[in-house]
Amino acid sequence: MLLVAPTRAAALVRTATPLRAAAADAVPLPPASPDVAAFRLSPALLAPGTLRGLADPTVELVLPDVPQPTRDVPPLAAAALALAKLARLLPAVVAAPARESPDLDLLAAGAADVLAYPAGVAASLRPVAEAAVPLEGAPDTRLVAFRAADGGVEHLAVLVGRPEDLALSGKVPLVRLHSECFTGDLLGSLRCDCGAQLRGAIRRMEEEGAGVLLYLAQEGRGIGLVNKLRAYRLQDGGLDTLDANRALGWSADERNFWVAAAMLEHLGVPRVRLLTNNPNKLAGLAACGIRVEGREAHAFAPNGVNDGYLETKARRFGHLLA
Numbered sequence: 001m002l003l004v005a006p007t008r009a010a011a012l013v014r015t016a017t018p019l020r021a022a023a024a025d026a027v028p029l030p031p032a033s034p035d036v037a038a039f040r041l042s043p044a045l046l047a048p049g050t051l052r053g054l055a056d057p058t059v060e061l062v063l064p065d066v067p068q069p070t071r072d073v074p075p076l077a078a079a080a081l082a083l084a085k086l087a088r089l090l091p092a093v094v095a096a097p098a099r100e101s102p103d104l105d106l107l108a109a110g111a112a113d114v115l116a117y118p119a120g121v122a123a124s125l126r127p128v129a130e131a132a133v134p135l136e137g138a139p140d141t142r143l144v145a146f147r148a149a150d151g152g153v154e155h156l157a158v159l160v161g162r163p164e165d166l167a168l169s170g171k172v173p174l175v176r177l178h179s180e181c182f183t184g185d186l187l188g189s190l191r192c193d194c195g196a197q198l199r200g201a202i203r204r205m206e207e208e209g210a211g212v213l214l215y216l217a218q219e220g221r222g223i224g225l226v227n228k229l230r231a232y233r234l235q236d237g238g239l240d241t242l243d244a245n246r247a248l249g250w251s252a253d254e255r256n257f258w259v260a261a262a263m264l265e266h267l268g269v270p271r272v273r274l275l276t277n278n279p280n281k282l283a284g285l286a287a288c289g290i291r292v293e294g295r296e297a298h299a300f301a302p303n304g305v306n307d308g309y310l311e312t313k314a315r316r317f318g319h320l321l322a
Contacts, residue, residue, distance in 0.1 A: 079111035085254065086117065088224050122258030124149035127266055138206040146263055153217040157263055160202060161210030164268045172293045174211040175272035176201040177260050177281055179218040182225055190305035191232065197298060201275055204296075212269055214260050221245065222254030240312040252317070253280070261288035277319045295320075 129145040144157040163173035178201065184194030198213075205211025220228030223245060231244035242252045264270065271291040274282055275298045286292045299321045302310050313319040 075111045075115065079114040082117070083109070083114050085250070086114075088226065118256055119258050121148040121150065121152065122256070122262045125155070125259065125262045125266070128154075135202060138202050141202075144267070146266070155217050155259055155263060156215040157267060158202065158213040158215055159211075159267070160205040160213070163210040163212045166210050167269045167271065172271045172273050173269060174205055174208055174275055174296060175264070175269065176205075176211070176213045176275040176298070177216060177257075177285070178213055179216050179221065179255060182219060183228075190303050192306055192309055193300050193303075196300040200300065201298065204275065204298075211275075212264070212267060212272075214263055216255070216259060218255045218259075221252070222256075223248065223250045240316065241309060242312060242316045257281070257284035257288045260285060261290050264290055277313075277321055279318055279320065 125146045125148050127144050128147045131143055133141055133143045135141045138160050140161055142159045144159060146155045146157065163175075166173045176197075178194075178198055181189075181192060181194035181198075183189035184192045185198050188195050201211070201213050205213065219225045220231065223231070227248055227250065230248055231241070234244040234247055235241065239247060245252055264272065270289075271293055272285070273294045273296055274285065274292050275296045276282065277297060277299055282292050282295055297320070310321060314321045
């Protein structure tokens with residue numbers, strides 16, 4: 001069967017694209033959860049080219065208005081979707097039923113374990129390396145690398161000055177949670193304001209004498225670089241940032257704050273002044289046990305290319321850019 005995110009399921013049935021021809025051979029399998037739609041495919045649809053077409057998130061489509069689920073998602077369906085996201089397999093997954101057999105050597109994961117994975121990874125984070133890395137404009141800077149027990153991606157803490165000493169003296173250091181952005185941070189992309197926010201945060205911390213910038217491996221609001229590039233193509237076709245993510249089968253924002261909270265705890269920084277325009281970061285970090293003593297505004301003027309991106313952040317994500 002083919003598991004697709006809800007927007008892709010709608011596209012499978014509704015759009016005037018090659019998907020429509022395939023829809024006649026795709027029979028919905030009840031019950032359909034709010035998050036995953038299942039279709040049994042006829043043999044004619046199992047050709048690799050056809051499957052790639054069904055999974056292509058950049059085909060021309062009219063994004064339907066998919067309401068948020070109003071009932072609990074069955075744990076198995078939620079776990080299947082979470083596993084597909086962890087494997088970066090959205091917007092579609094070809095799945096086959098696995099039957100117990102002595103000839104099959106399968107690795108099984110329970111639904112509860114899959115759903116608990118993000119929190120477990122954060123809880124197992126440990127600092128694994130530290131070094132002085134003088135930066136242009138902030139010479140007294142150190143990098144601390146954090147890694148989880150599963151040996152996955154590393155997250156970095158950029159320590160300007162001695163923020164841990166501020167915390168010990170009862171003062172509240174300036175902190176920024178910055179999700180990595182290859183295109184903006186490294187290449188200087190004009191499509192976003194990430195590079196300006198990164199360099200502006202370090203500059204602000206140097207002016208104050210100390211601060212912590214957590215550089216989190218959560219590219220594209222947690223969907224990864226490849227899917228961010230796919231989202232860019234959808235945005236070039238008329239969708240905004242939020243709807244492009246939804247068209248790919250992701251939520252508007254897939255990031256979590258457990259990782260940031262765990263890193264701050266290891267650094268000895270339980271209280272922060274958060275440098276952000278995103279109210280969700282304030283609430284999310286507080287919910288993870290970090291005391292957020294205040295918000296420091298961190299907005300940068302549009303550059304003529306990212307005007308629509310910033311407008312969407314304010315209008316649909318609630319960012320405080322005014």
